[in-house]
Amino acid sequence: MKHINKVLIVGGGIGGQSAAIALKQKGVEVEIAEIHSEFNVYGVGIIQMANALRALDSLEVADEVLRRGSPYGQVKLCTPTGHQIGEAGTPPIGKFPSHNGISRRILHEVLYEKCQEMGVVYRMGTTVEEIKDLGDGGVDVVLSDGTKSNYDILIGADGVNSKVRSMVFGDYKPNYVGLSVWRYAFKRPKELETGYMFFGKKSKLGLIPMTTDTIYMFVVTSEGANNPFIHMDERVPKLKGYMQEYPVDMVQGLIAQVTEPSLVNYRPLETLKLPAPWYKGNVLIIGDGAHATIPQLGSGAALAIEDAVVLGEELKVQNGASSIFSRFMERRYNRCKMVVESSERIGEWELMTFEGKELSPEANIGAEMGKTCMALIQPI
Ligand SMILES: Cc1cc2nc3c(=O)[nH]c(=O)nc-3n(C[C@H](O)[C@H](O)[C@H](O)COP(=O)(O)OP(=O)(O)OC[C@H]3O[C@@H](n4cnc5c(N)ncnc54)[C@H](O)[C@@H]3O)c2cc1C
Numbered sequence: 001m002k003h004i005n006k007v008l009i010v011g012g013g014i015g016g017q018s019a020a021i022a023l024k025q026k027g028v029e030v031e032i033a034e035i036h037s038e039f040n041v042y043g044v045g046i047i048q049m050a051n052a053l054r055a056l057d058s059l060e061v062a063d064e065v066l067r068r069g070s071p072y073g074q075v076k077l078c079t080p081t082g083h084q085i086g087e088a089g090t091p092p093i094g095k096f097p098s099h100n101g102i103s104r105r106i107l108h109e110v111l112y113e114k115c116q117e118m119g120v121v122y123r124m125g126t127t128v129e130e131i132k133d134l135g136d137g138g139v140d141v142v143l144s145d146g147t148k149s150n151y152d153i154l155i156g157a158d159g160v161n162s163k164v165r166s167m168v169f170g171d172y173k174p175n176y177v178g179l180s181v182w183r184y185a186f187k188r189p190k191e192l193e194t195g196y197m198f199f200g201k202k203s204k205l206g207l208i209p210m211t212t213d214t215i216y217m218f219v220v221t222s223e224g225a226n227n228p229f230i231h232m233d234e235r236v237p238k239l240k241g242y243m244q245e246y247p248v249d250m251v252q253g254l255i256a257q258v259t260e261p262s263l264v265n266y267r268p269l270e271t272l273k274l275p276a277p278w279y280k281g282n283v284l285i286i287g288d289g290a291h292a293t294i295p296q297l298g299s300g301a302a303l304a305i306e307d308a309v310v311l312g313e314e315l316k317v318q319n320g321a322s323s324i325f326s327r328f329m330e331r332r333y334n335r336c337k338m339v340v341e342s343s344e345r346i347g348e349w350e351l352m353t354f355e356g357k358e359l360s361p362e363a364n365i366g367a368e369m370g371k372t373c374m375a376l377i378q379p380i
Helices: 014-025 048-058 062-068 105-119 164-168 232-243 249-255 301-315 321-354 365-376
Strands: 006-010 029-034 045-049 070-072 077-079 084-088 098-104 119-123 126-135 139-143 148-151 153-156 175-187 196-199 206-207 213-223 264-273 282-283
Touching: 006 014, 006 048, 006 148, 014 029, 014 048, 014 105, 029 139, 045 048, 045 105, 045 206, 045 213, 045 301, 048 062, 048 098, 048 301, 062 105, 084 365, 098 105, 098 213, 126 164, 139 153, 148 249, 153 164, 164 282, 175 232, 206 249, 213 232, 232 249, 264 321, 282 321, 301 321, 321 365
Parallel strands: 006 029, 006 153, 029 119, 077 196, 153 282
Antiparallel strands: 045 098, 070 098, 077 084, 126 139, 139 148, 175 213, 175 264, 196 206, 206 213
């Protein structure tokens, strides 16, 4: 049985850097192999509910994330004309508010700075080329820069199209759910005191605080079952067109500011559920590589951060990789599955609405969000 002292994490995103911090807190030597030679995180925001903040607190970065983001209360759920029909989000947990909105770039910086402070080694511009599991002898790894090293365990945190997953588990493809999301960042309108979601017939539009001065908008649409590519020159007019469905000042006041095609972040939505267990030998997959979800509950990154925290906690009993990974699975599998499946249900109802199909009375998005958010405040 090998003591875990030296770990390679493949992928330096939210999950990978969070895992690096959690492992460093346990005194483990950590290297991150990140495929990009420089990080270039796009400038729209991310929603962090109270459970994400609780997990970030275990990594000792919650205060910084709150300071550099924008804490807010429950999200107001509204008709297209702005009539409030409900509210959503986790209730506050202890000192953590229902939500914090933050720019992805800033969240990345906070995690990166913490990793630097803790002495995490970054191997930028590299990926993994060979993985040889030696059982009690750990894992021999060859990186794309030719470096050969032995690690006690390898963590695949390389996102929804994980190379580590395909090398170790074989071929799993993400599932396109028929929806896409359009995002754009704006100066913060004075009247925007919390998050808003407007439910239209052709789209859903959200306005989310990012900092005291900025917000981002997301618009969920259906561009068709065959997942078409949207050309750059179509992006501004299409996004403006979707915004017309919402005759409220808060949205109408933003339309003229949508001008720059390269700032329209357009993305088809996909999920992926790797069957349990997410480990084989000395290799574990975390984050989107194991459980990518669509943003209907704003929780994918929260799950990746929680994965990291649980992994760090389970290192307290050093009785071999398979026991640690198996305890990790017991704590993570059902919770992640619940979030992905609840998000998929909400996405399916949204798609039916956009396609003009009739929904059954059980298709209640507010109730579904409420049920899952209440489950998320349970301890991990
Ligand atoms: C439109 C949209 C909106 C979202 N909004 C929210 C939200 O509001 N709140 C929330 O909690 N979650 C949200 N999510 C989910 C969240 O973005 C993801 O769950 C989260 O980024 C997953 O983190 P990760 O580290 O697992 O993967 P990633 O963030 O994808 O990071 C993977 C890292 O691995 C690197 N990498 C990739 N391949 C390799 C390789 N072969 N070798 C080495 N490195 C590699 C990448 O460059 C990257 O740095 C949203 C997702 C989408 C699509």
